[in-house]
Amino acid sequence: MENHELRQPVQKRAIEKKNRIIECGFKLMCEKGYHNVDCIEIAKVSDVATGTIYQYFKDKRDIFLQGLQKEASGKLFPILEFKDKKITKDTLYSTIDKIITVSIKKHTMSQIAHEEIMAMQHSDSDVAKIFEKYELEATNVVVELFEKNGLKLENAYEKAHLIIIWIDDLCHEIVYHKHDNINYDKMKELVINSIINLLK
């Protein structure tokens, strides 16, 4: 009944083990939905014993939370990678295009995660907090990105936020490709032009 402290892994192998649990566990949860994955599966896929999970994590939710912290920035907000990119007017279209291409690559996983996370925000304020933190960070990065490149940006935060959302949604549409009557290349073109328009 004693309240065991969570162990902080120090040995290299132990650290690897913890990371594997976060990676595999968070991936599974994002792919299948939090409630559709059980701890036995996480343990199996992570190649650890079920008991080991509870040495590093308080509970199942803790895996998700730590996964969110660790994996989310790269996967949920790939735009962060473009932090230090140089942009000119001539390269604007192609840069946005590139951002979209990278985002799509990350997206297959991230969109489900995204929705799962959105849904979880309401029952779990910790999830909400972490997600907002990254969202804010991404907005800031975009603002800085365009400032650094000398782009005049009235209402910079509003625009940055919209850009992030629009790219994210576009990726979602392209990745899921649900509607046969929609030309997704054309849609991408429309989005890029709308973004450029926003930046004028």
Added chain:
Amino acid sequence: MENHELRQPVQKRAIEKKNRIIECGFKLMCEKGYHNVDCIEIAKVSDVATGTIYQYFKDKRDIFLQGLQKEASGKLFPILEFKDKKITKDTLYSTIDKIITVSIKKHTMSQIAHEEIMAMQHSDSDVAKIFEKYELEATNVVVELFEKNGLKLENAYEKAHLIIIWIDDLCHEIVYHKHDNINYDKMKELVINSIINLLK
């Protein structure tokens, strides 16, 4: 053993009862998340016995599905209400503004529903099917809407789809209002102008 067919309520009181289960059940599921509501709670809130639920619904999931069918189109795609609206160039901005206002109202009522449903698409193909059906319908309505009003629309479906998504996202942002450094009125203005731009 006997595979009892689900009862189709005919009496007024029975119909009310079934509707109450859909309403209360779907509402609860949307508010708290599908997995955070159990059938006992649904029964209690709907003021019926647990057994009664299973007279009208195959299982818990069936309540969600029927709720989705019955409640969702209005809540998820309020744009459908504007089907027969007259628009001119002069009223374009204000019409879009009105659509956004209505959408926000609906969104406020069903924010979580929206995300819960989005999240469930991936683990439940029936949910996905229903959602896609409404999405398609909404796109068609928007296309018709602008056609009827003589707006020239190359790539009509792509644009209609983007408009729906952008409005939806905007509403989401406004309703959640998470970031203090963002002026959501300005953001709305930007979105409306982007939409108008798209229609040029």
Added chain:
Amino acid sequence: MENHELRQPVQKRAIEKKNRIIECGFKLMCEKGYHNVDCIEIAKVSDVATGTIYQYFKDKRDIFLQGLQKEASGKLFPILEFKDKKITKDTLYSTIDKIITVSIKKHTMSQIAHEEIMAMQHSDSDVAKIFEKYELEATNVVVELFEKNGLKLENAYEKAHLIIIWIDDLCHEIVYHKHDNINYDKMKELVINSIINLLK
């Protein structure tokens, strides 16, 4: 909460209704097993409302019990029909053959009933009592039958009982016909001859 008395049907239509419930209910229980039939099915097949059942029967078990009383003698012990048959040495074989033929006809239903009843005896002493009563009666009938026909029968009750059992089992084998390597006509012949032997 009042303990309603069971109604004794007096009107012709009501009597028919009660009989229909016994017949259909008992038949279903014997065919599918007591626990694999529910009251809604019994009501449906009997073409009455579920509530009606409880006007004439204390509970589900009561239907079975009354079915046993009413249907059992004919179906479980078809030999009773041969009570007043004339037999001579010359007609002995053919009479037994006839008994077997009739028994087989009744058997499709009765064997499952038989086993269900046997199984229920242990958890239900009323079932046991009724069954034993009929078993005894059948034995007595067989004893009388052979006595009346002047057949010398030392250990008459033992033999009568064996005859009943053997015929019953034979019917079961023939009706179920499970084993391809067994010639059931030959088996019947063997049984008849064994019975005749027993009577010598």
Added chain:
Amino acid sequence: MENHELRQPVQKRAIEKKNRIIECGFKLMCEKGYHNVDCIEIAKVSDVATGTIYQYFKDKRDIFLQGLQKEASGKLFPILEFKDKKITKDTLYSTIDKIITVSIKKHTMSQIAHEEIMAMQHSDSDVAKIFEKYELEATNVVVELFEKNGLKLENAYEKAHLIIIWIDDLCHEIVYHKHDNINYDKMKELVINSIINLLK
């Protein structure tokens, strides 16, 4: 969600536990009837948690099925034990007598089991399959038994089958001893003589 495979116990204690569940569970089901035992009771009597049952068994029915496989052959067909017995004409009567004695002993332990199983055959084809398998095996053993001992057996399978059934029924009668007017020793004598007659 995950379809966890059933665990195959390897540790001694786990094997004991699984066996205890089969033994206690099957015993209870046989004694009280399949439907009159619930998993909580099985768990309690087996001295395990309810969850443990589902580590080794797919469901409640699976306990019964495995019990049938493991426990039943000996109990339902004790004749199998006499596989390698030597018999001569002189020992024929006493051998059959011995078979009956052993069968009665086993029968006493498993009377209800027997009937429960018989009754379940009709609603459960897996039970039927297992039962038929043993029935066939028993028939083959009897055929071999008499062949090995040089007994001429026309219609060997039919006779073997009858012998098995007759012994089984006799045991049943003796164990239940329901009818006061029947001399069960005499009945046994009659059966043995009928069997010997069959073998002539």
Added chain:
DNA sequence: TATGAATGAGTCTTCATTCAT
């Protein structure tokens, strides 16, 4: 009398978490 919708106690089954090894 008859109806059949409604009831809710009773079951089976799952799965996050613990703990003896």
Added chain:
DNA sequence: AATGAATGAAGACTCATTCAT
């Protein structure tokens, strides 16, 4: 530190029985 068998509370669902109409 690690294991994975064991736990049991919690949840979905069934069905004999009741009762308002």
